[in-house]
Amino acid sequence: MNLLTDSWIPVQQAGLQEKITFQQLLCGEKGGEICLPRDDMEFACLQLLVALTQVLFTPSDKKALVQRIKNPLTPEEYASGCEGKKDWFDLNHPETPFMQFRSVKAKEPTPMDKLMAGVADGTNKTFVNPQGLADGLCASCVSIALYNTAYNCPSAGGGFQPGMRGSTSITVLIATDSLRKTIWHNILTVESLNKEMPWYSQTSCMTPNYIDGLPPGAQYVFSEIGINRGLFWQPAKYQLCEPQPNLVCSCCGDTGRIYTGFLKEKLQPKYTISGAWPHPLSSRTFVIKKGGREEKFPSFTTTQPTWVHLPELVAEIQKDKEGYHPAPVIAQLRSYGANRLSFYVGGYRNGIKTTATIVERRHEMFSLADGWKDNSIVIDELIRNAQSYKNALSRALEDFYKLAIMSATSKKNRDRIKKIASQYSSVFYQQTENLIHDTLAHIDFDQPQDDLKSLYSDLKTVVIHLFNQATEPYKQEPKMLKALASSRRLLHQYLKELEAQGGNHEPAKSA
Known part of the structure; x- marks a missing residue:
């Protein structure tokens, strides 16, 4: 043939x-x-x-x-x-x-x-x-x-x-x-x-x-x-x-x-x-070292969802000593003045210990609204801030674990509490997938403040709901009430800090 x-x-x-x-x-x-x-x-x-x-x-x-x-x-x-x-x-x-x-x-x-x-x-x-x-x-x-x-x-x-x-x-x-x-x-x-x-x-x-x-x-x-x-x-x-x-x-x-x-x-x-041969369909991340610029191709190495990788796939950003270069076909589309962007992302995740074994395969489609080509920084910060809300949930549940473990009456309860943070990280990603997709597809990249504020408000609601859901079984246990109250205070403190930042981190420099 x-x-x-x-x-x-x-x-x-x-x-x-x-x-x-x-x-x-x-x-x-x-x-x-x-x-x-x-x-x-x-x-x-x-x-x-x-x-x-x-x-x-x-x-x-x-x-x-x-x-x-x-x-x-x-x-x-x-x-x-x-x-x-x-x-x-x-x-x-x-x-x-x-x-x-x-x-x-x-x-x-x-x-x-x-x-x-x-x-x-x-x-x-x-x-x-x-x-x-x-x-x-x-x-x-x-x-x-x-x-x-x-x-x-x-x-x-x-x-x-x-x-x-x-x-x-x-x-x-x-x-x-x-x-x-x-x-x-x-x-x-x-x-x-x-x-x-x-x-x-x-x-x-x-x-x-x-x-x-x-x-x-x-x-x-x-x-x-x-x-x-x-x-x-x-x-x-x-x-x-x-x-x-x-x-x-x-x-x-x-x-x-x-x-x-x-x-x-x-x-x-x-x-x-x-070196890294610049494949037309692959983005590259890089770090600046004394020996020069070292590049590598992103891959799926964890259970984190695909949207976590979006900045390194489509953004053109150089920070102090690191940055992203999008797939050349994306870079070409940007230079040719394309408005909206729809694209497929695909790949495998292999095992950590048995690297020849495939444990997951992914094939997804994303859309970016008009203005994406001139707003790499907005894409980068949106994804990083969305992850910050997940981190706030994880930290609060980890705090709950550390405090509650001392009050747990049995090994079974201790083991169950220990798994909460990792389990609810996955649930957070599942419940926010559509939020991220919809925001990227419809955001006003030139004036993104209102859209970002709405997204962060929705993410906050999800975080509070999941925290309550994760800790609900322990509300009736008197020994757990102190740990629950303390970790809830910490959660709201984390969320308040995120709101105070308003999604504005130290700005990156467009390449």
Whole structure:
């Protein structure tokens, strides 16, 4: 199967599901919404479509990009962009198969479920993934899974390396009302690429590393990696086994030749990449040290909700010695003067001790009201202040725990009290999710005071309600009354301090 010529893109339109070609999509002949049984596979499919478009059809400037968004490609333009690159995207190419290497040395094949994130090793697999989801995959699903594994997943375990962005990095994708337009909104122009990658023109003719090879022990500098190689970097030596005929794809349900296993090989010694390659769909945080500026990609490392990460995903801020740089596609949209912004955020959270194990996957959509592009500081402070209300609740409940534990009559009661603070942090996030989303989508960024005041008032109400709910079982215990009264006073003191600040922290400096 070739990604540039065959029907592999799973879409749904008006209740009809089918697979269409890349040309049909970009030339406006067919469309629809990506349709697969897992949201992370749909998200990876969109990433893959964006990467293909970026490599084949990079527009020169804003005017050319707007033209691409408005008008589909002609068949002649499509053929011209694909010229000389079809072999890169052939899943079964005899020498350079898509996202694979030939002559991989392995004692035995690895089951296909190891290629699907979280199916074989995820601690939440029993209630997220249907039975037998990755017993065998068709050419379409296996291509998406190969790309997803290379860019979004943790490494395959000891001896294997994570992708270009490290382990489980967060991906940001601008969203629109059609799949074709969404793809183009996530494409960087040549002028934007030159800003993000001053080495772009010198490296634009590079090929993916699965074309040139992945030598063990190689040392790469991020500024020597071109856009083609960076967007199609395969960090592991994988090779699909021969597909089996007359089977059913356990992911999408297609029948035909199905892949049931693959070979994998550890690369020893490991290669190294110094620095953070500026992936178009990834934001970067940075710290300023004596040795210079050190950058890294944000990832989901805790159970905190996705909105907590918003400043580092879309804001352009430099504080004293640290700051955020948004995903280049977001930075481009800001520089091109976009008003409202809708975007997807996706990624995995892996285990702390077992970093190769996925314990959670996320795929959410956010909207920012008009004025977002000039008000990074407002976004940053809104999120930080919202977290301050959660911290006020946690501190008050922790104070209650410290005082109440001395009065608890049994170990069972002590253990129950001890869990209160962490339990109600999660409840706070659940009950305020819609508040944060709605405020970001409708706030008047130029005059945000009234909207912020309303949000903080709502957050205060939630905090007081949750504190009362958490401590309600102990109101009838005389020994607990002193602890309850003391911690309630502390809670109101914390809330009063937040109100006094009025949401105004030491201002950050826009970059």
